[in-house]
Amino acid sequence: MKKFCLLWCLILTLSQDFASGEPSKSNLWNDTNIDKLKSELLKNYDRFARPENHNSVTNLSVGITVIHMDLIESKGILETHAWLKLRWNDGKFKWDPKAYDNITMIHMAADEVWQPDLTVYNSAEATLVDHFAKTNKLIYSDGSVLWVPTSKFETYCTMNLKMWPFDEQNCEIKLGSWTYNAYQLNLFLDKEKPAETDHFHHVEWDLLKVTGERHEKYYSCCPEPYPDITFYLQFRRRSPMFKAIAVVPAAVIVFMTLTAFWLPPQSGEKLLLNGLACVIICILLVYFSQLLPIFSAGSPLIVTFYSNTLYLLCISFIISVIVINMSRNRKRSPVPKSIKSFFLDGFIGGIFGGKQGDTVADSQAEELKESEDHHIIQMTATSPKIHNEWIRLAIVIDRLAFVIYIIVFILMGFLHFV
Numbered sequence: 001m002k003k004f005c006l007l008w009c010l011i012l013t014l015s016q017d018f019a020s021g022e023p024s025k026s027n028l029w030n031d032t033n034i035d036k037l038k039s040e041l042l043k044n045y046d047r048f049a050r051p052e053n054h055n056s057v058t059n060l061s062v063g064i065t066v067i068h069m070d071l072i073e074s075k076g077i078l079e080t081h082a083w084l085k086l087r088w089n090d091g092k093f094k095w096d097p098k099a100y101d102n103i104t105m106i107h108m109a110a111d112e113v114w115q116p117d118l119t120v121y122n123s124a125e126a127t128l129v130d131h132f133a134k135t136n137k138l139i140y141s142d143g144s145v146l147w148v149p150t151s152k153f154e155t156y157c158t159m160n161l162k163m164w165p166f167d168e169q170n171c172e173i174k175l176g177s178w179t180y181n182a183y184q185l186n187l188f189l190d191k192e193k194p195a196e197t198d199h200f201h202h203v204e205w206d207l208l209k210v211t212g213e214r215h216e217k218y219y220s221c222c223p224e225p226y227p228d229i230t231f232y233l234q235f236r237r238r239s240p241m242f243k244a245i246a247v248v249p250a251a252v253i254v255f256m257t258l259t260a261f262w263l264p265p266q267s268g269e270k271l272l273l274n275g276l277a278c279v280i281i282c283i284l285l286v287y288f289s290q291l292l293p294i295f296s297a298g299s300p301l302i303v304t305f306y307s308n309t310l311y312l313l314c315i316s317f318i319i320s321v322i323v324i325n326m327s328r329n330r331k332r333s334p335v336p337k338s339i340k341s342f343f344l345d346g347f348i349g350g351i352f353g354g355k356q357g358d359t360v361a362d363s364q365a366e367e368l369k370e371s372e373d374h375h376i377i378q379m380t381a382t383s384p385k386i387h388n389e390w391i392r393l394a395i396v397i398d399r400l401a402f403v404i405y406i407i408v409f410i411l412m413g414f415l416h417f418v
């Protein structure tokens, strides 16, 4: 019993010590005016309840400053870094500045006060609802709240890559409350500066314009309208590098294809030149298919240009093989009459040097005769005149093809790039 009493007394004295220490004024510091004001403002404050009566509206003004953006072509996603400027009125935060040492504005942490449940409707990351960084909010004595969160939006964007790499893109960011209707939370564009681009900086893209629009939409679920603010971003690719990668090779390939027709008709290097051009095109096409989405509306013109050039190269291959065959093999039979009169003696022959006695054709025939003298032994039956005719025919075909190809390339250039 004595022991128990002793223990009891000990507990009593200890608890008395605690009790007397607890309400003591022995704080190391005194409350500042901001402490007092904040504790009074936040007393019983529910940060999840909209700070108006249920039948009155909270006006939210929205502005945007676009800082940076990235277009992920392969996924069709626009990544935007921006500062939103959100302003609304919180009726619970009103005080008389005179009573608090002339304090007209205080800072509060993002989590301390109510904030509208603004959501990006066309977000590409559906599970991430919180697009905004938790920056401080500024509370003014008249109850207005200013919040400028740094934000990152990933939004779907229907791209048009037809003019790639000189394309212009239009994307949008649609912001709206997820649960409040227009009678509870009404959205407005910021009156002073709805959209700013002064801080935008990007190596690849020029931001041409950002505009904002307010819409109101009725959904099938509910009779009330739901407002949204949609920002439209318009930007243009600045593409000196893509010019080097895509456009310069196109010009080189066109010249390679045309040059191949000016090689002597019997030279096999024609095939080499065409084959090289084919390889370059195939490498470029593989590169483009890695870089660009396959599902975009309309394939880029530069890609169709390359694949059409591949067709042309294939035809050029066939022409080369025919021409080489004509000029290398010693034919026993002369050029058929109809072909001869059309290609060699007619109008075409006159233009492209197919007429008899044309110096180029004759000298090439001579050359061939000399270079292949050791072949000729068993072919002496062929008259050099007949062979000369075949070579002239080959040259005419080459030059005719050259002119046709120039016309086709010019037409293609007009179709694709003008």
Ligand SMILES: *[C@@H]1O[C@H](CO)[C@@H](O)[C@H](O)[C@H]1NC(C)=O
Pocket: 028, 029, 030
């Ligand atoms: C707190 O306020 C009291 C009364 O005004 C004053 O005596 C005391 O020095 C203050 N303490 C500090 C740490 O400022």
Ligand SMILES: *[C@@H]1O[C@H](CO)[C@@H](O)[C@H](O)[C@H]1NC(C)=O
Pocket: 057, 058, 059, 089, 186
């Ligand atoms: C909200 O905006 C509407 C329309 O501009 C205005 O009539 C209303 O008074 C505003 N409400 C508040 C609480 O500011």
Ligand SMILES: *[C@@H]1O[C@H](CO)[C@@H](O)[C@H](O)[C@H]1NC(C)=O
Pocket: 098, 101, 102
């Ligand atoms: C608050 O501001 C008013 C007017 O500017 C001034 O007269 C008053 O002395 C100020 N009060 C304090 C506590 O600073």
